[in-house]
Amino acid sequence: MAHKIFIDGEAGTTGLQIRQRLADRRDLEVVSIDPARRKDADARAELLNSVDVAILCLPDDGAREAVSMIVNPQVRVIDPSTAHRTAAGWAFGFPELAPGHRETIATAKRVTNPGCWSTGFIALVAPLVRAGLIPPEAALSVHGVSGYSGGGRGLIEEFEQARPAAGTADAFRPYGLTLAHKHLPEMVAYTGLAHPPIFSPAVGRYAQGMIVEAPVALWALPGRPKADDLRAALSEAYAGERFVQVATDLEIAQLSQARAGAAGYVQALDPEALNGSNSLRLYVFADESQGQARLMAVLDNLGKGASGAAVQNLNLMLGLDEAAGLSLA
Known part of the structure; x- marks a missing residue:
């Protein structure tokens, strides 16, 4: 069964780039909000709580709001915004940071992308x-x-x-x-x-x-x-x-x-x-x-400075090939 992913803010620069990197993946199902309900808080909350991983391509305040909407303990989060970069309880999403850090990301419920x-x-x-x-x-x-x-x-x-x-x-x-x-x-x-x-x-x-x-x-x-x-x-x-x-x-x-x-x-x-x-x-x-x-x-x-890093972290969190959907120069 494919892992279900919701990119909250998929129309922005980072969201579009992540969506592009996930486009050909058969191991993932990317779900989107009905455009007519994009500003409907209930619709967003429903999606945020129904997926395996939510990726928050939002301004800082929007990312904090989205996290507050997630009540399902099974939902894991990747936040490319600045909102949680040094927050307690969030793993820093640079897998190469230090020995053992890759495993920290793989088991984390909350991961913050580096700038x-x-x-x-x-x-x-x-x-x-x-x-x-x-x-x-x-x-x-x-x-x-x-x-x-x-x-x-x-x-x-x-x-x-x-x-x-x-x-x-x-x-x-x-x-x-x-x-x-x-x-x-x-x-x-x-x-x-x-x-x-x-x-x-x-x-x-x-x-x-x-x-x-x-x-x-x-x-x-x-x-x-x-x-x-x-x-x-x-x-x-x-x-x-x-x-x-x-x-x-x-x-x-x-x-x-x-x-x-x-x-x-x-x-x-x-x-x-x-x-x-x-x-x-x-x-x-x-x-x-x-x-x-x-x-x-x-x-x-x-x-590596934004969308690629998010996909790399996503792969680690789901136990998939770390390089899936990503390219080397």
């Missing part, structure tokens, strides 16, 4: 804190660029409407200028850091894909680790993982080579490189003479 930015940052930093290479008290920063799809329908419409009448001419837009981005609490909670990093995100004029970067002053760390130490710790942490890969020394050397007329420019590090996949690629670039490193993550903000 796209925090997925990259946590993947880079958590293993290094755990290995003792970065102390919890370290002062870190994180920045990068994401496609505008991560901003939801309003930002998508702004960037895609004809300019200049209704849209925007921006090629690159920094945001989070209050330094209080909603992903910061999970960045602290799941890396083991004592202080939030200085976070400077931006969106570019392209729809999908992202690069997340955390610069590290190696000279300021206890023991002054080398780039090879960081790379080795990341490689050990993600050994055997299907969706998280760490670039090899050879790949780093090839990417770091200067080309004529563009000294120091990376040749092939592209924020759109993993679009459509559930892959996450990690890089360690360094200048040993200066004692500096740049930790970088490339992922699809709508894939």
Whole structure:
């Protein structure tokens, strides 16, 4: 018998992407609310309590409301919103977080998806804190660029409407200028850091894909680790993982080579490189003479950063092949 799934908010960006990844699955039955009853609380509650797993592709308040409607103890929940990212009783939906964490998700009743930015940052930093290479008290920063799809329908419409009448001419837009981005609490909670990093995100004029970067002053760390130490710790942490890969020394050397007329420019590090996949690629670039490193993550903000992660968690919770419905780059 197929497992029954309800995507509450399936018409939004994340919901549509999840529905697309589940479209050809024969082991799942995705049920939808009657469009005429979409705003009917009783109809929503009925569906939320009748399925095996409810996926809440809703704003934070809507996700909290949906959880409050679920009274059937057999219903399990995946919440891609920010509402429950650090809430007690919720498993953090990054299976590769640490040894044994996959099993935590598999047995959980409530799973909260990571944010796209925090997925990259946590993947880079958590293993290094755990290995003792970065102390919890370290002062870190994180920045990068994401496609505008991560901003939801309003930002998508702004960037895609004809300019200049209704849209925007921006090629690159920094945001989070209050330094209080909603992903910061999970960045602290799941890396083991004592202080939030200085976070400077931006969106570019392209729809999908992202690069997340955390610069590290190696000279300021206890023991002054080398780039090879960081790379080795990341490689050990993600050994055997299907969706998280760490670039090899050879790949780093090839990417770091200067080309004529563009000294120091990376040749092939592209924020759109993993679009459509559930892959996450990690890089360690360094200048040993200066004692500096740049930790970088490339992922699809709508894939491993949102919908792909939700499907990966769904598979684990139902005891199915973790990679079902997902693709590698």
